[in-house]
Amino acid sequence: MRKTLILTMLAGFLAFGAPLVPALVTRVLDGATVEVRIESVPGPAPAGVQPGSLVTVRYIGVGLPLAPQYAEKLRSLNALLVEGRRVYLEFEDKKTWEDGKLWAYVFLDADGHLFVNAVLIASPLAGFVPLPGAERYNALLAYMGRVPLASPTLACPTTYAWNEAGRYVGTTACVEGPVAGVGTSRGGDVFLNLGKPYPDPGRFTLFIPARHVGKFEAAFGARFWTNLVGVRVRALGEIRLYQGVPEIQLSEPENLVILR
Numbered sequence: 001m002r003k004t005l006i007l008t009m010l011a012g013f014l015a016f017g018a019p020l021v022p023a024l025v026t027r028v029l030d031g032a033t034v035e036v037r038i039e040s041v042p043g044p045a046p047a048g049v050q051p052g053s054l055v056t057v058r059y060i061g062v063g064l065p066l067a068p069q070y071a072e073k074l075r076s077l078n079a080l081l082v083e084g085r086r087v088y089l090e091f092e093d094k095k096t097w098e099d100g101k102l103w104a105y106v107f108l109d110a111d112g113h114l115f116v117n118a119v120l121i122a123s124p125l126a127g128f129v130p131l132p133g134a135e136r137y138n139a140l141l142a143y144m145g146r147v148p149l150a151s152p153t154l155a156c157p158t159t160y161a162w163n164e165a166g167r168y169v170g171t172t173a174c175v176e177g178p179v180a181g182v183g184t185s186r187g188g189d190v191f192l193n194l195g196k197p198y199p200d201p202g203r204f205t206l207f208i209p210a211r212h213v214g215k216f217e218a219a220f221g222a223r224f225w226t227n228l229v230g231v232r233v234r235a236l237g238e239i240r241l242y243q244g245v246p247e248i249q250l251s252e253p254e255n256l257v258i259l260r
Contacts, residue, residue, distance in 0.1 A: 021045050021089040022110070025082045026054070031074030031126060032062035033101065034082060036089075046096035057089065058101040059117045061141040063129035065222035066188050067214030074125040074222070081116055082106070095133035103134060121145040127223040145221065154236045154257055162194035162204040166246035169239050175204060175248060176234040176259070182225040188213060190225050192233065205247040206235050212251045219253035232259040 020043040023036035038053045049055065065071050090105040090112070097103075108114035117137070120126045121144045128145025130138060154174055162177025181197030184190055188210030196203040208216055217224060236255040237248035250256055 020091070021049060022086055023055070023057075023089055024086055025084060028075060028079040028083050029056070031064050031071060031078050031120065032059040033057065034078070034087075034106075036087065039086070046091055046102065048097070049102070056101045057104050057106065058098075059120065060092070060095075060103050060105055060131050060134045061117055061128050061137070061145075062120050063127040063145075063223040063226060065125060065127075065214075065217050066184070066210075067217055070125050070214060070217055070222060074120065074123070077123060077125060078116075078120060081108070081119065087116070088112070092134040092136060095131060103131065105137060117141060118144050124218070125222055127221050127226060129223060129226055145227070154234060154255065156234075156236060159234070160239075163202070165204055165239050166241075169241050169246060172236075172238045174234050174236045175206075175239065176232065177204060178230060178232050179228040182228060184225075185210070190216070192225060192228060194233070201245060203245060205242070205245055206233070206256070207242070207247050207249045209249065209251070216250075216253045216256070220256075220258070228258070233257065234259060 021041055022039045024039060025034050025036050027035040029035060034057050036055055036057055038049055038051055038055060040051050041049060065074060085108065088107040088110050090107065092103065095103050106116040108116060118141060121128050121141055128141045156174035157172060159174040159176055160168060162175055165173070165175040175194070177194035179192050180195055180203065181193040182191065183198055190208040190213055191198065192206040194204040194206065234257045235248050235250060237250060239246055239248060
């Protein structure tokens, strides 16, 4: 909440590119999607955007949390910001419609001071997810969605490099290495692959079961794993083998440290 307040205050001093299209928010669908009625089109706009049209708008760069309780909180925050209000939409040239939704940057004022996408990403509930073809505000949104650092201290009995840890199956230890790839299962499990990406059998995997993902999002930010590729991490747990690949299963965020 403090981070959101800081951003809101900061936004008052910064002007972004002037939004073009005013619209009235008629319904908040989730933490990053709203239904709007276009009021006027005073400048260039994507095809299909015309006065009076009802459009589903998806916020560029805003990643939704997987955990249902945080997804609902983000929807509530989005509603608090925009529900029933006039907003101003700014579009990218190369990325407009997708699956019936219109990608947009959303502002609360015609001068572009109050940037809804940035406010949501700066909260602990959302994360920044780059959208190919929409890069105008990537530097700002990435900064607002940066991964919080956990405590750099773990009570490690010993620490193994990711490419050595497979020799110590059955041992409780810390394993450290760069995140080479990330993934999620259909059930919501999260995988951080150290050293080599999936499906390389030489990788070391940090496995977070779906039932624990919400705790990690609360500690590190929504969809935090999407920002970890190339980042060094350290994890504490029992080293075991799963289908021939060494891994540590994590259930508590205190056992994961992001080293940068």
